Amino acid sequence: MARPALRIDAVLVQAVIAGALSFAHLHDLAAAAGQDGWKAWAYPVSVDLLLVAAWRRLRTDGPSRLAWCWFVIALVASLGANVATAGLLDLDDVPAWLRILVAAWPALAFMGGTLLTHSPARPEPDTLAPPAPEPVPAAEPEPAAAEPDPVPDPVAVPASEEPPALTTAAPSPPVPVPAALVDHARKVAADHEKRTGARIDTDTLRARLGVPPHLADAIAAQLT
Numbered sequence: 367m368a369r370p371a372l373r374i375d376a377v378l379v380q381a382v383i384a385g386a387l388s389f390a391h392l393h394d395l396a397a398a399a400g401q402d403g404w405k406a407w408a409y410p411v412s413v414d415l416l417l418v419a420a421w422r423r424l425r426t427d428g429p430s431r432l433a434w435c436w437f438v439i440a441l442v443a444s445l446g447a448n449v450a451t452a453g454l455l456d457l458d459d460v461p462a463w464l465r466i467l468v469a470a471w472p473a474l475a476f477m478g479g480t481l482l483t484h485s486p487a488r489p490e491p492d493t494l495a496p497p498a499p500e501p502v503p504a505a506e507p508e509p510a511a512a513e514p515d516p517v518p519d520p521v522a523v524p525a526s527e528e529p530p531a532l533t534t535a536a537p538s539p540p541v542p543v544p545a546a547l548v549d550h551a552r553k554v555a556a557d558h559e560k561r562t563g564a565r566i567d568t569d570t571l572r573a574r575l576g577v578p579p580h581l582a583d584a585i586a587a588q589l590t
Contacts, residue, residue: 388444389414395447398457399468409468412475413447416440419482432485436478443471543584551575551585 392410401409420437423430450464451457554574558566566574571589572582 385414388448391451392444392447394451394457395464396468398460399465400460401468409471412472413440413443416475416478416482417444419479423482432481436482439474439478543581543588547575547577548585548588551589555589 389410392413393406396409397406416436417440420433420440423433424437427433455464551571555566555571558564558570558574568579568582568586571586572579575582575585577585
């Protein structure tokens with residue numbers, strides 16, 4: 367089987383060139399700020415790792431203030447080194463404030479990497495249940511009924527004229543429950559059983575979901 371021909375990706379080549387130039391600019395700036403030897407080479411690695419960690423957090427957990435904050439900090443550090451080494455800054459006479467920023471970068475990068483790694487992601491909403499219905503005002507007491515009239519003696523009715531027997535009322539149709547509400551109720555029941563070791567009862571389920579009793583009964587019937 368013939369091997370596939372080696373194809374050169376122009377985007378990958380461009381990324382390698384841009385990364386090498388940015389790496390060299392950060393090294394030159396760190397060296398000019400007094401960080402000589404291996405320390406000057408460690409600064410570009412620290413900036414690029416913080417930039418990658420922030421971008422990965424954005425791609426994995428979605429946009430957040432924490433990830434965007436450290437992504438902008440690392441991007442400014444990288445772009446600032448590129449601009450500063452383009453002839454706008456005398457590398458033989460670096461100002462004191464830039465020396466302070468370069469010297470403080472390791473602690474800043476360590477704090478940013480720790481927060482990006484160990485900060486929890488955004489929690490899911492606690493409940494997806496619809497808002498609880500407004501309370502129904504209590505019915506006013508009815509006035510006392512007047513004394514009933516005396517009941518007359520029953521009159522015999524021929525068998526042919528007797529009314530037909532009442533048929534048994536048909537059972538009421540089941541209460542419709544949205545599928546999303548049932549799924550959320552399963553999560554609530556599983557969490558209750560995990561924490562207490564016992565199955566959740568209907569009253570606790572109704573209190574957690576904030577639904578009327580008849581809807582709680584219908585949901586509990588589908589969870590069994």
